[in-house]
Amino acid sequence: MHLYQEQQLKIYNSLNGDKELFKPIHEVSIGMYVCGPTVxxxxxxxxxxxxxxxxxxYRYLKHLGYKVRYVRNITDVGHMVDDGDDGEDxxxxxxxxxxxxxxEVVQQYSIDFHQIMELFNTLPPSIEPTATGHIIEQIETIKAIIDNGYAYESEGSVYFDVVKFNKDHKYGKLSGRDIEEMIANTRDLAGQTEKRNPQDFALWKKAEPQHIMRWPSPWGDGFPGWHLECTSMSTKYLGNHFDIxxxxxxxxxxxxxxxxxxxEASTGQTPVNYWxxxxxxxxxxxxxxxxxxxNILPREIFSGNNTILSKPFSPTVTRFFILQAHYRSILDFSNDAIEAAEKGFNRLMEAIDSLDTIKTQEKSSLDITAWKQLCYDAMNDDFNSPILIAQLFEGVRFINLLKDGKETITAKDLELLSKTLKEFTFDVLGLKNDLAGNDSTSDKxxxxxxxxxxxxxxxRANKDYALSDQIRDQLKELGIEIKDSKEGTTFSIV
Structure with a gap:
């Protein structure tokens, strides 16, 4: 029996603003698409x-026993500076x-993105398609939308006819916007003369002579619209109707x-069950x-090379800080907040490290099975990581009571406590036990x-600045950054 058959997972669906019981289209397999970075x-x-x-x-769905096809794209063309149809890519x-x-730009920042994601211990997606690798699919999607009467060509570009689409469907169902109000509140804007309505958006843009990225199409040389890319890539790998x-x-x-x-305009189907x-x-x-x-970049946090934080913080502490808030809530990053997260993280890791020191008894005074279900209840409530973390600290409290001899536990319950704590900490939350000095390698x-x-x-004291710079630069090449201050020289791994 799979775990997902025992647990009742609810997901907050942005489409209707409510938590819904998760029912996948196919019992075992889940399709999930997430919009990736513009590199x-x-x-x-x-x-x-x-x-x-x-x-x-992704981790929790896999933990429950689902087979997940996770698609996260790379946007490498078509995303305009102001997120609109005009201006510059x-x-x-x-x-x-x-x-x-x-x-070259795409390659440079794609590599940086993957390196940062690896440092944060995120699992790679099942498929990572690029927009430029799916131009043919995008052209075919545009053709289908035109054939169904919801798009039109204008001066070498193709636009989606929002007003016409809204007569047969509902434009604005996700964001709660009313198309009639949008039309009433829109002034005629310069540069939108190609469009029938200001709300219409580009599916394909004509490439001006100076535009470097361009592909041939039935409507002339051009490039795809940003919104179109995700439609074509998600349906190619997950089908016309998928889960998340x-x-x-x-x-x-x-x-x-x-x-x-x-x-809806190209396939006649609503694409997604849970937004x-x-x-x-x-x-x-x-x-x-x-x-x-x-603004602060991840590498600036890991190296300590910034004006905001008092010292460097590791990727796993930063990840722990992020997961201390629910994904749907606004989270404020500050020095005090991440320092508090680091203290909490260290307490959690120290408790896990001390599990082997606990002595077992013939009877348990703690209900570990009920506590384990509370951990699942937290994640089943729309992936509520802060409540899960609170439950993990309840586990830490158990460990401290056991170490002090104030509670008793059987060998079987200790095994369950250890397994549950480690699975939710490392497999579900994706944390890594990287406390300083955890092993002899880090000491060396x-x-x-x-x-x-x-x-x-x-x-430096001998004014041999060439050697001084050489040591600093070669350490940096190995991913070790050294930082000089009044207090002395420190290093961090970046």
Missing amino acids: YSNVHLGNCRTFISFDLV KIAKKARLEKLEPM HGGGMDLKFPHHECEIAQN MHANMLTLNGKKMSKSTGN LEGLVNMLIGMRNEA
């Missing part, structure tokens, strides 16, 4: 929160500014709304923004790096 810059912590949240979903703009080929579609809250409108419309949205991350109470400087590494730091300090 034009280093992935920031807010993006990482979304991907860590859906890694939690984000990747093309970066390529122009840095005098690179667009695919996820992404950040900021994608609900227009991106996901347009996806629903495109699917899930992860909320935003703020920094010191304010929205994260690169333009205002209120620390000793070796400190020896090199001593050699570098001696070189």
Whole structure:
């Protein structure tokens, strides 16, 4: 018997604003699509929160015994700077500014994204399609939408006819927007003369002569619209109707709304049963923004090379901090908050490490089976990781009581306590036990790096700056960053 047959999982469905009992289309197999990154810059912590949240979903579904096909795309064309139809492609703009080929930009930031996701211990998706690798599929989707009467060509571009679609279907069902109100509140905007209505959105954009990324199509050389890409890739790998579609809250409108419309217009089917949205991350109470400087990158957290935090924090502590809040709630990142998370994480790991020291008795005074179900109840309630973590700390309390001889436990119950605590900590939450000095290897590494730091300090004292820089640079190449301060020199693994 699979665990999913014993547990009643409920998921908050953004489509109707309610928690629903999860019933997969196929009993054992689940299809899940999550909108991935647009690879034009280093992935920031807010993006990482979304991907860590859906890694939690993926891990728990697998833990319950489901076979999950998890598709997360890479957007490498068609995402305009202002998320609209006009302006400049984000990747093309970066390529122009840095005098690179667009695919060099894509490669650079795709590698960075994968490295960061690995550091955060997220499981790779089953399939990771790219938009540029599915141009043919996107053209076929556009043809189907045109054939069904919901799109039109205009001056080499193709637009989705929102007003016509709304007569037969419902545009705005996910975001709760009313198309009539949207039309009434829209002024005629410059640059929208190709469209029949300002609400219409691009399925295919004509490439201007200077546009680098372009493909031939029945409507001339151009490139796909951002919304279209996810429709084509999700249906190719998961079918016209699948279980879960996820992404950040900021994608609900227009991106996901347009996806629903495109699917219904091309296939006649509503594509997704459960829409899930992860909320935003703020920094010191304010929205994260690169333009205002209120922003921090994951590597800056791991290295300590920033002006916000008092010291470096490991990827697993950062992950633990993120999972201490429910994925649908706003989470504020600050030095005090992550310091508190680190203390909690260390307590949890120390308790797990001390399990082997507990002596067993003939009787148990603790109900471990009931506690285990409370852990499942937390995750069954829309993947409520903060409640799960609270239950794990109840397990920590049990361990401390047992160590102090204030409670008793049988060998069988101790095994159940250990197994449950470890499964939910490592398999479901995806944490890693990386307490400093956990093994002799980390001790040796620390000793070796400190020896090199001593050699570098001696070189600097002798004004041998070439050797000093060489030691610093070669350590950096190995992923070890050293930081000089008034208190001395420290290092962190990045």
